[in-house]
Amino acid sequence: MVSGVDGCAGGWLCLNREMTTGRVDAIILPHFSQILALNPRPKVVAVDIPIGLPDTGSRECDLGARRFLGPRRSSVFPAPIRPTLVATSYLQACGIGKAADGRALSKQTYAILPKIREVDEFLREDVGRQEWIREVHPEVCFWAWNGSNPMGYPKKKRPGEPPLGKAEREALVVPRYGDWYTGAESDLPREAYAYDDLLDAFAALWSAERILLRKAVVIPDKPQFDFYGLRMEITA
Secondary structure, three states, X not given: OEEEEEEEOOEEEEEEEOOOOOOEEEEEXXXXXXXXXXXXXXXXXXXXXXXXXXXXXXXXXXXXXHHHHHHHHHXXXXXXXXXXXXXXXXXXXXXXXXXXXXXXXXXXHHHOHHHHHHHHHHHHHOHHHHHOXXXXXXXXXXXXXXXXXXXXXXXXXXXXXXXXXXXXXXXXHHHHHOHHHHHHXXXXXXXXXXXXXXXXXXXXXXXXXXXXXXXXXXXXEEEEEOOOOOEEEXXX
């Protein structure tokens, strides 16, 4: 079994695929550590969250991913530096960032800081878990899935615009996962996730399969390591 995981309002949207039958089960995990309770334990978990945090500066994997994505490069916002994990407010996080690194934290990054902290603590308990828990970024996954071409439209539409980004991504997801995609939509509690969370989780699942088969792209070629020995890389 392999899993694709994306953060959502209810916690973590987790798609589990049995590789022998192709079956995909969709669940919401309130806590990331509950990945250990899955039976069988996944051979690969691909999760959309930064893994490995620098003390200062930018991660090479983020910079490399932005170069690949072209018009979608703004979707890869810089991972926070490790000192900001202790922040309990946006102003405090920005102050820590400016003092340590000369730059504030984006509001998008601060919004997922609790989830970054959750996964970081889980992996630091056992760094060996990173052998089967791997960082992905959905737009990089879709880039690889789309023949090394970035998506033409943002995944979220503005009010009054047609959902072109959703349709573009579904054009990749539906032919491969079909009824499992529509089944996940009906099985999951609607208030717990957004439509783009589900698409992102399927992109992560697609990459998890590639990781298992050793067909995945890894950015950069030679990863950096953070203070705790966690690899800083993005896989697709």
